[in-house]
Amino acid sequence: MSGETKEELLRIRDLVVEYDTDEDVVQAVNHIDLQLGKGETLGLVGETGAGKTTIAKAILRILPDPPSRVKAGEIYFEGKDILKLSEGKMRKIRGNKIAMIFQDPMTALNPIETVGSQIAEAIGLHEKLSKAEVQKRAVDMLEMVGIPGERYGEYPHQFSGGMKQRVVIAMALACRPELLLADEPTTALDVTIQAQVLDMMESLKEKLNTSMILITHDLGIVAGMCDRVAVVYAGEIVEQGTTEEVFDFPGHPYTLGLFQSLPRLDSTEKRLKPINGLMPDPTNLPEGCKFYDRCPYACEKCKEKEAEMREYRPGHFVRCIRQGGEK
Numbered sequence: 130m131s132g133e134t135k136e137e138l139l140r141i142r143d144l145v146v147e148y149d150t151d152e153d154v155v156q157a158v159n160h161i162d163l164q165l166g167k168g169e170t171l172g173l174v175g176e177t178g179a180g181k182t183t184i185a186k187a188i189l190r191i192l193p194d195p196p197s198r199v200k201a202g203e204i205y206f207e208g209k210d211i212l213k214l215s216e217g218k219m220r221k222i223r224g225n226k227i228a229m230i231f232q233d234p235m236t237a238l239n240p241i242e243t244v245g246s247q248i249a250e251a252i253g254l255h256e257k258l259s260k261a262e263v264q265k266r267a268v269d270m271l272e273m274v275g276i277p278g279e280r281y282g283e284y285p286h287q288f289s290g291g292m293k294q295r296v297v298i299a300m301a302l303a304c305r306p307e308l309l310l311a312d313e314p315t316t317a318l319d320v321t322i323q324a325q326v327l328d329m330m331e332s333l334k335e336k337l338n339t340s341m342i343l344i345t346h347d348l349g350i351v352a353g354m355c356d357r358v359a360v361v362y363a364g365e366i367v368e369q370g371t372t373e374e375v376f377d378f379p380g381h382p383y384t385l386g387l388f389q390s391l392p393r394l395d396s397t398e399k400r401l402k403p404i405n406g407l408m409p410d411p412t413n414l415p416e417g418c419k420f421y422d423r424c425p426y427a428c429e430k431c432k433e434k435e436a437e438m439r440e441y442r443p444g445h446f447v448r449c450i451r452q453g454g455e456k
């Protein structure tokens with residue numbers, strides 16, 4: 130982990146994504162800005178429905194259309210706005226330069242195909258290699274994620290949950306993507322296996338110099354794996370900075386709430402304080418601060434106008450009028 134500036138790989142500007150439902154429009158992602166350097170890991174945290182998966186799917190351009198729509202914004206990947214690329218060009222990027230581990234990884238595997246052939250297929254789709262080379266690469270990938278190459282010909286049901294997850298990670302990394310979007314990659318696993326799989330992801334990422342956006346509810350995982358963190362609330366980023374900064378000097382009341390609702394080893398506080406209330410209805414978002422109803426520090430001004438993202442400490446941005454974000 131380091132705070133130095135790295136060469137930029139991804140930059141999202143003013144991204145807006147909506148979903149149409151029968152009666153309403155869900156404002157899932159609202160004017161998001163993000164950037165990611167080469168080899169860097171960015172954590173996206175926030176509660177359910179905040180818009181995290183939607184951001185990842187927008188980057189990979191796999192949002193269902195309909196009902197969703199990228200209403201505004203730009204997503205620059207290696208300097209090009211991928212939202213403007215043809216579907217043919219995008220297909221070359223998907224899996225090859227940008228890969229995703231889905232929130233429910235168990236469904237990513239085909240039950241009637243061997244794990245080896247599924248990894249081989251992912252490689253063969255994107256690289257011009259001979260059959261033997263593809264197979265060898267697939268065996269290497271299996272071994273890289275800690276599964277003996279001899280198990281190439283086995284089917285997903287012959288593997289434990291943690292091993293299946295390793296296979297999914299091997300598939301995602303098989304083409305050596307520049308960017309890995311990992312959406313809650315270990316949520317379905319029990320805690321001990323979780324730690325193993327995360328350790329493995331971390332070392333593979335280092336080895337292959339992959340950049341990663343790691344989506345998680347777990348601030349412990351962020352602390353262990355991420356260089357920077359962005360806190361998402363009601364489709365907006367409310368705080369962003371290096372992991373160290375955000376953990377040591379959380380500036381948004383929502384981030385503070387997230388920390389207070391978690392057990393911390395370094396705290397003598399016996400009681401955890403959950404954040405009361407719910408996120409606002411995404412089909413009917415308030416004009417002012419989206420956290421207003423739940424915020425212990427809210428004042429009248431917050432209700433009227435939303436704060437802008439402001440640099441609250443060097444390189445650390447917060448969207449709150451208490452931290453100078455008044456418009």
Ligand SMILES: Nc1ncnc2c1ncn2[C@@H]1O[C@H](COP(=O)(O)OP(=O)(O)OP(=O)(O)O)[C@@H](O)[C@H]1O
Pocket residue numbers: 148149150155156157175176177178179180181182183184193196232411
């Ligand atoms: N296909 C869809 N049609 C309509 N609304 C959708 C669709 N997919 C997501 N949404 C809505 O968009 C918003 C953002 O959803 P998203 O899945 O991005 O959240 P998330 O932060 O990934 O949540 P979680 O932590 O539960 O995975 C939510 O209000 C959700 O209900």
Ligand SMILES: [Mg+2]
Pocket residue numbers: 181182183232312
């Ligand atoms: Mg999600």
